[in-house]
Amino acid sequence: MAHMIRDIAAALGAQAAGNLDLTVTGAAEPQVAGPQDLALAMDPKYAGGIGQGKARAAVVWQGADWQALGLEAAIFAPRSRVAMAGLTAILDAGPQIAPGVHPMAVVDPTAQIGEGAAIAPFVVIGAGVILGPRARIASHVSIAEGARIGADALILQGARIGARVSIGDRFICQPGAVIGADGFSFVTPEQSGVEEIRATLGHREEIRQQSWTRIHSLGAVTIGDDVEIGANACVDRGTIRDTLVGSGTKLDNLVHLGHNVQVGRDCLLCGQVGVAGSTKIGDRVVLAGQVGVSDNIFVGDDVIAGGGTKILSNAPAGRVLLGYPAVKMETQMEINKALRRLPRLAATVAELQKLVSKL
Incomplete structure (x- = not known):
């Protein structure tokens, strides 16, 4: 054109x-x-x-x-x-999806399809789904029962939207993303080795056999307006309450949000970011590639974490982080300088040891 x-x-x-x-x-x-x-x-x-x-x-x-x-x-x-x-x-002309419902799509009769929607072949839409006006659904997408998706959605090839997931307007979902898979929640009948190590920071009284019992996920996922989910990203459903993604937030390819995670508004989570369960991320947070965030902590508003940072404890609002474990970026730069000096320092110490031994 x-x-x-x-x-x-x-x-x-x-x-x-x-x-x-x-x-x-x-x-x-x-x-x-x-x-x-x-x-x-x-x-x-x-x-x-x-x-x-x-x-x-x-x-x-x-x-x-x-x-x-x-x-x-x-x-x-x-x-x-x-x-x-x-x-x-x-x-950008966007994907070529013919208007209307393709005859090779399977749409449950109880689903509500908004005016002007375009649904490609091999799409499966479950019972009670509400799909907003002008939604565009590419081939091989599945939308499970009870899901609600707002106006002007674009969901690309092979994406999976789980049961009871709720999504706002102008949603963009790249190929292969999975929204609403079960959370990774398991428990042992007795205290597990992991629980013991968490309490003692490494000490174990004994090593014993243990088996895992599944905790089912009863919650779903709630996503705000103007959110984009990258290819092969995964957002797990909550255990009891929903996993939350705020309006305007963008998730890159291969991002994983665990069960019960809450992500605020206008965040940017870059490739291979992983956020463990029940962690709360504030507004306007930027997590660069391969940042990892531990479970059950909070990351305050406007935090920026450089690539590869591992956030293991609460991060106050506005903090700029780098390293493993995460520290202030300027502190990590000093640590990096010190590490580069270590071989020279070791050689100096060895020379001093020789002098001292002669004395």
């Missing part, structure tokens, strides 16, 4: 110059852009690529001399990644 430069600039709320009636059909990096592409050169370091490509129009940095760059039109981006968000939304 072709878009005029003037329409793109208006949608982005950005200034534009040159031939605003020029049309483009896609976006590309400057050096490989063709005549129908909008080159993305939001930083002066990309200026050289414009000359290598064939783009007639580009998104450029503020104050760029677009005519000297050989362009016929330019859009000026005050903040490049915000412009990228708006531009990709304009150019």
Whole structure:
């Protein structure tokens, strides 16, 4: 689909110059852009690529001399990644799902399907499901009994929505995600080795045989508005109360939220983050890749944890964390410096030992 430069600039709320009636059909990096592409050169370091490509129009940095760059039109981006968000939304056609219910989908007669919904083949929708208007459900998705999903949902291939899960409006679910699987809850008839170690921090009176008894999950999952769940992410149902994900929160691929976890609003949980059961995450928390959060603790509002951080105890609001176990980021940087000095320090100590032994 072709878009005029003037329409793109208006949608982005950005200034534009040159031939605003020029049309483009896609976006590309400057050096490989063709005549129908909008080159993305939001930083002066990309200026050289414009000359290598064939783009007639580009998104450029503020104050760029677009005519000297050989362009016929330019859009000026005050903040490049915000412009990228708006531009990709304009150019993304989305998945091809035909309107209506495909004849090869299985929809329980008691399910309520909202107006304008599009349901692809091999979808299974259970009893009592409520699916909001304009929902788009790609192939091989299953939505179990009693689930409620709001307006304008996009649920992609192979996702699984469990029983009684409640989801707000404008939900996006990437392929393979599982929302509402049972929590990982087991108990032993007598005190287990894990419980003993937790109490003693490592000491065990004796090692004995033990077997695990399953604790069933009676709760579900409640998700707010404008939430996105990444591919192969897993959000477990609660044991008694629901696992909660607040509005505006985004989960990356392979994120796992255990049973009874509560995640606040507008959080960002990056790839391979794991949050153990019954932990509470505040609002606007950012957990970088492979962050692990222990069970039954809280992470305060506006906490930021760097990649690979392991949060084992309560984290106060606004704290910036790094390391295993998590400490203030500046403290971890000092620890890292000290670790790099250890070989030299060990050699110095060895020399001092020699001198002392001679004395």
